[in-house]
Amino acid sequence: xxxxxxxxxxxxxxxxxxxxxxxxxxxxxxxxxxxxxxxxxxxxxxxxxxxxxxxxxxxxxxxxxxxxxxxxxxxxxxxxxxxxxxxxxxxxxxxxxxxxxxxxxxxxxxxxxxxxxxxxxxxxxxxxxxxxxxxxxxxxxxxxxxxxxxxxxxxxxxxxxxxxxxxxxxxxxxxxxxxxxxxxxxxxxxxxxxxxxxxxxxxxxxxxxxxxxxxxxxxxxxxxxxxxxxxxxxxxxxxxxxxxxxxxxxxxxxxxxxxxxxxxxxxxxxxxxxxxxxxxxxxxxxxxxxxxxxxxxxxxxx
Ligand code: GUN
Numbered sequence: 001x002x003x004x005x006x007x008x009x010x011x012x013x014x015x016x017x018x019x020x021x022x023x024x025x026x027x028x029x030x031x032x033x034x035x036x037x038x039x040x041x042x043x044x045x046x047x048x049x050x051x052x053x054x055x056x057x058x059x060x061x062x063x064x065x066x067x068x069x070x071x072x073x074x075x076x077x078x079x080x081x082x083x084x085x086x087x088x089x090x091x092x093x094x095x096x097x098x099x100x101x102x103x104x105x106x107x108x109x110x111x112x113x114x115x116x117x118x119x120x121x122x123x124x125x126x127x128x129x130x131x132x133x134x135x136x137x138x139x140x141x142x143x144x145x146x147x148x149x150x151x152x153x154x155x156x157x158x159x160x161x162x163x164x165x166x167x168x169x170x171x172x173x174x175x176x177x178x179x180x181x182x183x184x185x186x187x188x189x190x191x192x193x194x195x196x197x198x199x200x201x202x203x204x205x206x207x208x209x210x211x212x213x214x215x216x217x218x219x220x221x222x223x224x225x226x227x228x229x230x231x232x233x234x235x236x237x238x239x240x241x242x243x244x245x246x247x248x249x250x251x252x253x254x255x256x257x258x259x260x261x262x263x264x265x266x267x268x269x270x271x272x273x274x275x276x277x278x279x280x281x282x283x284x285x286x287x288x289x290x291x292x293x294x295x296x297x298x299x300x301x302x
Pocket of ligand 1 (some may be wrong): 099100121172275
């Protein structure tokens, strides 16, 4: 049996069309577009590529984006100075600090400085804390984990009462997606580099979220038949057969997993497009919130 493919590209395109219409209405109502401020420090080529894609997506839906591209030599004070300026800028409704930051930068101090109203990445410790707490709701949730949850909903996967296994415990994906699944009443197990017998744990799961950054790590034979599999990995591997000499694969061995899973995402074309889309959605929400709040500090941009 072959799994249903969860088409992240198609879902993302549909949601981005809705966001573009929201932006149109917003501009009609308030006379200025939602704006995203992006901070990129360092020379990580993958981060630079993600930032380009995020800015292109902003343009496509009619949002503005302002990028602050800083070198590896940028100091803590310089990065914090940029975040403070974006916090104070009324034309900016969302702030994205691309991670990872260079090693000498204190990431927590930078993320803590982002205005809660503009924390469209959902990484401010207060938003992450609210996500983890029962009966509390964060203002914004991180983009990639939110994209995973939307894809599960799109595929009609029942989360309540399900056994979910998250592989990976990063601050950006593993940890927040585990908290989101728990909030949605799944029974959640988080596997990581020290977990013993990962295959046996994965075999019990109705839902598998693979976010470890290891090419084709999860094998089809590890899966419970019919499981929903969300593959967050984007790993570049050599492929002499490809004209570029490389290709991207996920954290799941797709060829074997598709034969066992009930539903599965592809790489590329699965979670990736959803990450950008959820960032746009959060930025739209931030702009609408701010416009409605009419905070005295938020003077309308000219
Ligand atoms: N680096 C990898 N993924 C992300 C993300 O979703 N947000 C930010 N800010 N940095 C990232």
